[in-house]
Amino acid sequence: MPVSLSRRGLLGVGLLGGALLVGVRLPLRPARAAAAGPFTPNAFIRIDPQGAITFIMPDTEFGQGIYTSAGMLIAEELEVGLDQVAFEAAPPDTGQYHTALKAYVSPLLGEQATGGSTSIRGDWQRLRQAGAQVRTMLVAAAAQQWGVDPAACRAERAVVIGPDDKRAPYGTFAAAAAAQPVPDKLPLKPSSAFKLIGHSQPRVDTPAKVDGSLVFGIDVRVPGMKVGTVLACPVIGGRLRSVDEAAAKRVPGVRDVVRLDDAVAVIGDHFWAAKQGLAALDPQWDEGKHARLQTADIIGAQEKASQRDPEVIAKDEGDAPAAIKAAAKTVSAAYQLPFLSHAPMEPVNATLHVRPDGADLWVGTQVPARARDTVAKVTGLRPETVQVHNHLMGGAFGRRLDVDFITQAAAIAKQVPYPVKIVWTREEDIQHDLLRPYYYDRLSAGLDAQGRITGWTHHGTGASVMARWQPKGMQKDGKLDPDTIEGATETPYAIPAMRVGFTRVEPPGITTAWWRGVGATHNVFMVESFMDELAFAAGKDPIAFRRDMIGDNARARAVLDLVAEKSGWGRKLPKGVGQGVSLQLSFGSFLAHVLEVEVTPRGEVRLRRAVVAVDCGTVVQPDGVVAQIEGGLIFGLSAALYNEITVQDGRVQQSNFNNYRVLRIDEAPRIEVHMIRNDEGPGGIGETGTVAAAPALVNAIHAATGKRLRRLPIGTQLVGA
Numbered sequence: 001m002p003v004s005l006s007r008r009g010l011l012g013v014g015l016l017g018g019a020l021l022v023g024v025r026l027p028l029r030p031a032r033a034a035a036a037g038p039f040t041p042n043a044f045i046r047i048d049p050q051g052a053i054t055f056i057m058p059d060t061e062f063g064q065g066i067y068t069s070a071g072m073l074i075a076e077e078l079e080v081g082l083d084q085v086a087f088e089a090a091p092p093d094t095g096q097y098h099t100a101l102k103a104y105v106s107p108l109l110g111e112q113a114t115g116g117s118t119s120i121r122g123d124w125q126r127l128r129q130a131g132a133q134v135r136t137m138l139v140a141a142a143a144q145q146w147g148v149d150p151a152a153c154r155a156e157r158a159v160v161i162g163p164d165d166k167r168a169p170y171g172t173f174a175a176a177a178a179a180q181p182v183p184d185k186l187p188l189k190p191s192s193a194f195k196l197i198g199h200s201q202p203r204v205d206t207p208a209k210v211d212g213s214l215v216f217g218i219d220v221r222v223p224g225m226k227v228g229t230v231l232a233c234p235v236i237g238g239r240l241r242s243v244d245e246a247a248a249k250r251v252p253g254v255r256d257v258v259r260l261d262d263a264v265a266v267i268g269d270h271f272w273a274a275k276q277g278l279a280a281l282d283p284q285w286d287e288g289k290h291a292r293l294q295t296a297d298i299i300g301a302q303e304k305a306s307q308r309d310p311e312v313i314a315k316d317e318g319d320a321p322a323a324i325k326a327a328a329k330t331v332s333a334a335y336q337l338p339f340l341s342h343a344p345m346e347p348v349n350a351t352l353h354v355r356p357d358g359a360d361l362w363v364g365t366q367v368p369a370r371a372r373d374t375v376a377k378v379t380g381l382r383p384e385t386v387q388v389h390n391h392l393m394g395g396a397f398g399r400r401l402d403v404d405f406i407t408q409a410a411a412i413a414k415q416v417p418y419p420v421k422i423v424w425t426r427e428e429d430i431q432h433d434l435l436r437p438y439y440y441d442r443l444s445a446g447l448d449a450q451g452r453i454t455g456w457t458h459h460g461t462g463a464s465v466m467a468r469w470q471p472k473g474m475q476k477d478g479k480l481d482p483d484t485i486e487g488a489t490e491t492p493y494a495i496p497a498m499r500v501g502f503t504r505v506e507p508p509g510i511t512t513a514w515w516r517g518v519g520a521t522h523n524v525f526m527v528e529s530f531m532d533e534l535a536f537a538a539g540k541d542p543i544a545f546r547r548d549m550i551g552d553n554a555r556a557r558a559v560l561d562l563v564a565e566k567s568g569w570g571r572k573l574p575k576g577v578g579q580g581v582s583l584q585l586s587f588g589s590f591l592a593h594v595l596e597v598e599v600t601p602r603g604e605v606r607l608r609r610a611v612v613a614v615d616c617g618t619v620v621q622p623d624g625v626v627a628q629i630e631g632g633l634i635f636g637l638s639a640a641l642y643n644e645i646t647v648q649d650g651r652v653q654q655s656n657f658n659n660y661r662v663l664r665i666d667e668a669p670r671i672e673v674h675m676i677r678n679d680e681g682p683g684g685i686g687e688t689g690t691v692a693a694a695p696a697l698v699n700a701i702h703a704a705t706g707k708r709l710r711r712l713p714i715g716t717q718l719v720g721a
Contacts, residue, residue, distance in 0.1 A: 044074060044130045046088075047138075051171030053078075053085045053158060058097040058112075058127075059119040060089065060366050061205065062344075062393035062400070064628060064686045066114070068203045069621040070123050072196045077131030077188060079155040080170075082196070082204055089390040092372040092383075100126055111470070112369040115401050116518055117587035117684025120620055124682050125188075132186040134177075141176035142168065191618065191679055198677075200623035205392065217364035217391040218423060220351045225419040226255055228267035228412060229274045232432050235287040235650035236509040240264055242284045248277040257281070258412045265412045267420055275425070290509040290650040298507045298647070299336070302440035302461045306334065310459045310501020312479040315489040318497025323455025327446025331537045335443070335526050336711040338644030340436035340515055343660055346394025347429035348405040351421040352413035358385035359410075360419075364393030366400040374403045378410035397635070398514035401469070402434050430660055431652040435645055436515030437463040438507065439522050443530045451538030453549055455497040458488050458526065461505050463512040479504075486519030487691070491527055492585045494551030509650070516635060517690040520586040525712070528582040528695035533708065542581050542699065543569055555615050556583060558676055559592040562613035566674050567594035576600065577608070578703025582695035587684030589616040593633075593692035595669070597700040603718035605641060605701065607669035612692065614673065617680035625685050626673045632689020633671060638662045640694035641714050 046054040055074055059066045067087050075082055090097045092112065099108040100122035108116055135155050142160040143150040153162045161167045191198065208214035233239060243264050245257045253273025258265040266277035324330055351362040352375065359381055365371045368388050376383040393400060409422040424432075439462040446455045464481035466473045475482055480502060488500045515521070535545035543564050550556050560583055563569070569579060577598045584591050591614045598606040612629050619625055642661045646653050654660040698709045701718070709717055 044127060045078065045134050047134070047170055047174045049171050049174050051158065051169045053080060053170065054088050055085050056088045056090050058090050058123065060114040060364070060368070060390060060393070062114075062364065062366070062396040063631075064119075065203050065205075065621065065624045066119050067205060068201060069120055069624050070127055071204060072201060072620055073120075073123055073127040074131040076194060076196045077128045078135050079131075080158045082201055084158050087204060090368070092369040092388050094369045108470075109473075112367060113401060114366045115398055115514060117686045117688070119686075120682045121588060121684055124618075128188050129186065132188055133183050136183050136186060137177040137180040138170050138173050140180045141173040144180075145173070145176060197620050198618070198622070201621060203624075215391060216346055216394050217351070217362060218346050218349045218394070220362040220389075220391065220421060222351060222353065222360075222362065222419040222421075225351065225421055226267045226269060226416070227271045227274055227421045227423065228256075228258070228265045229271065229278055229423055229425060230263050230265045230408065230412075230428060231278050231281070231283060232263035232428065233285045233287070234431070235285065236290045236293065236647070236652075238262065238288045238291070238650070239286040240283060241286050243281045245281070247280040247282065251277040251280055253277075256416055258415050260408065260411055263408065265422065267412075267416065271423060287650065293508060293647055293650045295339075295646045295648070298438060298510075299440065301507075302438065302505050303334075305461045305503045305505045306440050306442045306459055308503070311503040312476055313499065313501045314476075314480055314485040315498060315500040317499075318455070320455040320457050320497040320499040323497040324444055324446035324457065327454050328449045329447045329537060330444065331447070331530075331534055332442070332444040333530055333533055333710055335439075335441050335529060337436075337439040337522055337525060338712060339438050339510070339646070340639055340643060341430045341433040341645050341654065341660060342395075342397040342399035342513075342515060343430055343433075343657070343662075344393070344395025344397055344399060347424045347426055348399065349421065349423040350406045350409035351419060352409050353419035354379050354381075354410070354414045358387065359413075360387045360389065361406070361410075362389045362391065362421075363406060364391045364396070364400060365403065365406065366393075366396055366398075367403060370403050371406050374407045375410045378407055379414045397516040398518070399433065401514050404434065404511075426657070427655045430645075430654055430656065433645075434511045434513035437465065437512040437522075439526075441522075441526045443526060445530070445534055447534065447538050451540055451545070451548075453493070453495050453534060456495045456499070458498075458500045458523075459503070460484060460488065460501070460523070460526070461503045462522070463506050463510075464504050465512050465514055467504070468511070469514070483514075483519035485523065487523035487584065487586055488527060490585060492553055492556035492583050492590065493531075493546070493549040494553070495549065510647075516632070517586075517687040520584070520687070520691045521636070521694070524582065524584045524586060524691045525694045525698075528584070529698055529710065531583075532580070532695075532699040532702065536702075541570065546581070546583055555590045555676075556585065559583070559590045559613040559615050562674055562676065563592035563594050563611055566613065566672065567596070567609075567611040569594060574598075576704055578700045578705070580696045580699025580701070580703055582692050582699065584688070584691055586688055586691050587686075588681075589614060589683030589685060589688050591615075591629075591688045591692055593696045595693075595696035595700045597697065597704055599701060599704045599718060603716065603720065605697075605714060605718065607637065607663075607667065610669045610671045610696075612671070612673045612689070613676065614685070614688065615676040615678070615680075616683040616685050616688075617678060618682045619675055619677055620682060622675065625675060628686050629673050629689040630671050632687060632691075633693050634663050634668055636690035636693025637669075637697060639690075640697050640712050644713050644715075
């Protein structure tokens with residue numbers, strides 16, 4: 001029988017077919033395991049009588065290596081190797097697998113969601129505790145069978161070892177362990193005893209990627225399945241008027257044409273048939289009220305809003321306006337960041353089979369419970385009848401925190417009797433993406449006679465993702481999206497008077513969404529670009545200026561000093577070459593980045609070398625830290641140099657990697673990552689590189705050319721400079 005637990009419930013154990021299932025929550029009181037029968041799916045570990053061990057992963061994998069890193073947390077305390085376990089995506093269950101970070105750390109609190117560099121921070125205690133509890137129960141079961149003291153037994157590599165070297169594999173004790181008392185909070189290993197944590201491990205998904213056996217969502221094949229693709233109205237917010245179905249159905253392999261309010265899908269025996277059928281449709285559109293929308297109109301509205309007082313004040317310490325007014329020197333600047341697409345390697349897709357009694361969804365999603373619920377809502381099915389088969393993703397960058405493409409696929413799938421895979425083309429994926437907001441910020445500061453900051457104001461304008469995605473996460477009576485001020489209110493600096501405000505300006509017709517680095521990519525660019533301007537105004541070296549303003553923040557000072565040393569900061573550079581620095585506290589990690597660039601006489605930016613110093617507290621998977629910073633830098637530098645989404649007559653102008661591009665291999669800088677290790681709790685790392693990319697880039701360009709760029713992307717701004 002199901003066991004009912006409160007939301008904050010306790011660790012539960014159940015025996016199902018001889019297998020031990022264990023899930024962990026913060027226990028309120030000691031508990032005993034059920035002797036038999038299924039248990040609610042609150043599980044991270046499954047061990048069958050044959051000894052097969054499965055980790056049920058609360059976080060979704062989309063290239064960031066979380067199965068490996070989170071798996072290491074369980075394996076460390078369970079005393080198994082990663083080569084001894086299999087991994088399984090957790091089912092949709094917000095109660096069991098919700099994000100474990102506090103609300104002031106993550107806007108994903110209470111959601112079953114992977115994003116915002118929250119996974120390891122949220123898993124650090126709960127997954128290690130799960131491993132420790134299961135190991136303790138297995139050892140206790142073995143000791144009971146052997147008639148010895150549990151203290152005389154230990155575990156190693158999925159084997160319990162007793163006195164006189166008596167040993168047996170975990171599977172031997174799975175059934176008996178289910179009847180053991182469930183330990184309450186157990187002491188966890190000190191860092192000095194770690195065998196896995198802190199030591200680089202081979203990624204668990206690499207072999208399947210190398211031999212091609214790993215199935216991404218776009219690879220799914222289901223018996224009887226057809227394949228479809230879609231075309232939405234090219235004008236934002238437009239509607240479908242008519243299509244030539246007969247022309248599409250004359251294409252060999254085309255099976256069905258499905259109309260939606262704002263889009264049309266063609267379904268065929270394979271993707272090529274569907275794509276050719278779509279090209280033959282000759283759709284006619286009602287372009288609607290946004291047919292004359294231009295990017296310039298959106299920017300103009302935000303510029304006007306930035307000139308008024310902030311709509312809401314997020315931080316107000318000291319009297320910043322008065323301090324600036326009384327300063328020996330004042331500096332003001334306005335910065336702009338563009339709309340951005342996610343453009344992951346794998347375009348969004350979903351495979352669905354909708355039946356009268358239920359539905360199956362095969363997809364890669366960062367939000368399994370939201371995916372299930374949207375299918376249930378569209379089809380009218382009960383959520384418990386919708387089965388989600390979550391797959392690894394070929395990139396996400398926040399795109400798959402939304403379920404619009406799953407909603408669309410469900411609306412199509414419910415109209416056909418067979419399983420259907422809906423795949424967006426690259427053009428559809430970019431032109432109908434949910435976009436990183438446009439930001440227009442104004443900053444002002446005062447400097448005293450010694451060149452130190454006396455007062456600081458920061459007024460940001462832009463859209464609110466939180467207001468749409470999770471309204472309950474809004475602060476200050478629903479007026480403030482905490483993501484919009486992340487990295488602006490909390491900085492590495494000790495500024496005596498600071499005022500930070502924000503004005504929400506929603507662009508007409510455009511839906512904005514989370515994007516890799518979320519609010520920190522916005523505000524760290526603004527703050528660190530302005531810090532460089534202030535250093536120049538004060539006549540000081542940019543690193544020395546920052547060091548003077550750090551105060552007693554030892555961790556920030558340490559990464560800044562380390563990056564200065566490792567980058568050779570201040571050495572003589574050739575003409576046209578410059579170094580730029582940025583410093584940040586984001587996602588609980590401290591990071592300093594020095595980028596060295598060359599600007600050619602033709603205005604081309606060549607990236608020579610990137611040096612990063614990072615303190616992310618306890619390092620779980622060192623190779624993963626390096627890989628995430630490397631990938632984040634490439635992602636962020638690509639966007640800063642080349643990318644923006646622009647709208648003309650209501651239409652997104654970019655369409656593919658030819659005009660929304662990524663750094664080529666020969667364009668990428670040499671990247672060095674230096675880690676400061678300590679026993680602080682883990683910080684987030686997946687998005688820190690992206691955050692650090694743009695400010696160091698524009699600061700390096702200024703050092704190389706004397707030209708201060710306050711708007712991204714760089715594009716052709718340096719041509720003729």
